[in-house]
Amino acid sequence: MSESTGFFSKKNIREILFSSLGVLLTAIGLVSFLIPFHIAAGGVSGIAIILSHFLPLPVGVLMYLLNGVLFLISFFVIGREFGLRSVYCTFLLNFLIDLFDRGIPFPKYTGDDLILSALLGVIISALGMAITFNQNSSTGGTDIVARILNKYAGTSMGLSLLLIDLVIGVFAGVAYETRVGMYSVLSVILNGLTIDYIIRVLNNxxxxxxxxxxxxxxxxxxxxxxxxxxxxxxxxxxxxxxxxxxxxxxxxxxxxxxxxxxxxxxxxxxxxxxxxxxxxxxxxxxxxxxxx
Missing domain, CATH: 3.30.70.120 (Alpha-Beta Plaits)
Incomplete structure (x- = not known):
């Protein structure tokens, strides 16, 4: 009944493959539906956008710096396995977003229905994030903070992300257009609820x-x-x-x-x-x- 525990064990390879699938779905949700409408459903990207108003650094550089700090914390607080997989998933997510957004002609929602775009984007990306979380990994950023809260405070992954990203969404709404900020907050709430539901289904x-x-x-x-x-x-x-x-x-x-x-x-x-x-x-x- 037990499986080998080496890096190339069936269990490890299966979890990495499912983590990659989750990252792919997350990238599709972001690139096809959320990014075109500048809907920031929390995360390190939201923090970086806000900080870029106060620091002379581009958003991309701030994201790498923030993720770097969070990765170091995850190695020591959560564990080496989670940290390594999170590094892999984060770089894969960044690569896929760049590839789909600028490298290849990837289909994007071109309608004018902001609500539909937010709903579809959050559901697809939340499904991907839930699959990734379920393989003891994350896509970096505030996912790591949520995992730490999950471990030491006992809050669920979805609720932890909801609390963190809700704060980010509120600040983003203050800094940018009110309408986009409102949809960002709505997306944050839907994202947290969807992740919790999917994780429960996957572990039923x-x-x-x-x-x-x-x-x-x-x-x-x-x-x-x-x-x-x-x-x-x-x-x-x-x-x-x-x-x-x-x-x-x-x-x-x-x-x-x-x-x-x-x-x-x-x-x-x-x-x-x-x-x-x-x-x-x-x-x-x-x-x-x-x-x-």
């Missing part, structure tokens, strides 16, 4: 209690085919007063349909109770270091 886990006369066959299927652990519990029927062995397992939602189908094939009379779990911490699910 179920616990299953099975009472069957064919526990051995069911256990073999779960351990060998699904590569999941099984816990045997002893119980007693109140009516029959007969002892019964029960099986207790935790599964990802995507595994549930095939599992129920297979259990029914093994024992059509099996009694099955399925419950949603807020968190499942341990091997094969969320590592304890990622629950803050």
């Amino acid at each position: 886990t179920l616990t299953v209690l099975i009472i069957s006369e064919k526990n051995n066959a069911i256990s073999d299927f779960i351990m060998k085919t699904l590569e999941r652990g099984v816990t045997r519990l002893k119980g007693e029927g109140a009516w029959t007063q007969n002892e019964k062995n029960m099986l207790y397992i935790a599964l990802k939602r995507k595994e549930m349909t095939d599992t129920i189908r297979q259990i029914r094939e093994i024992d059509p009379k099996a009694f099955i109770v399925v419950q949603e779990a807020a968190h499942v911490i341990g091997e094969g699910f969320t590592h304890i270091s990622r629950i803050f």
Whole structure:
């Protein structure tokens, strides 16, 4: 059930690939919908834009300086793995934004509906950010501050980003056009809510209690085919007063349909109770270091 933990392990490669997919979606949301309308949904870019009014430095330089400081903090406070992946994802995001915005002709929203542009941009970019967060990484910037708050203050990633970026959005609205500032604040709120929702969906886990006369066959299927652990519990029927062995397992939602189908094939009379779990911490699910 365990996977190797080296850099080239299947788990590590899978997480890097999903992180890259998340960064790609984030870049598409920004370039196609948010940047054309100058909607600053918080982040280091928003801070850099505000600071550029007071410091003789361009926005790009300020972004690199701010991200550099935040990366150093993430290495020491959150951990080396998170810091390295965040550096990779941040540089990939910057590269893709430059590529899509100036390097190649990438489709951009050309309508005049600011609300539609903000909604589509935030939903797509928030989906990408949530996928990246779920792989123990970030796209840099205030994501790192949000992860630190998540770890030490217990606030969710979405709420942490919401609080940080809301402040940035308010200041951006004061510094720039009021209408754009209002949509920036709206985008910040939608971004935080969307990220929280998507992360919950991606980590949706179920616990299953099975009472069957064919526990051995069911256990073999779960351990060998699904590569999941099984816990045997002893119980007693109140009516029959007969002892019964029960099986207790935790599964990802995507595994549930095939599992129920297979259990029914093994024992059509099996009694099955399925419950949603807020968190499942341990091997094969969320590592304890990622629950803050």
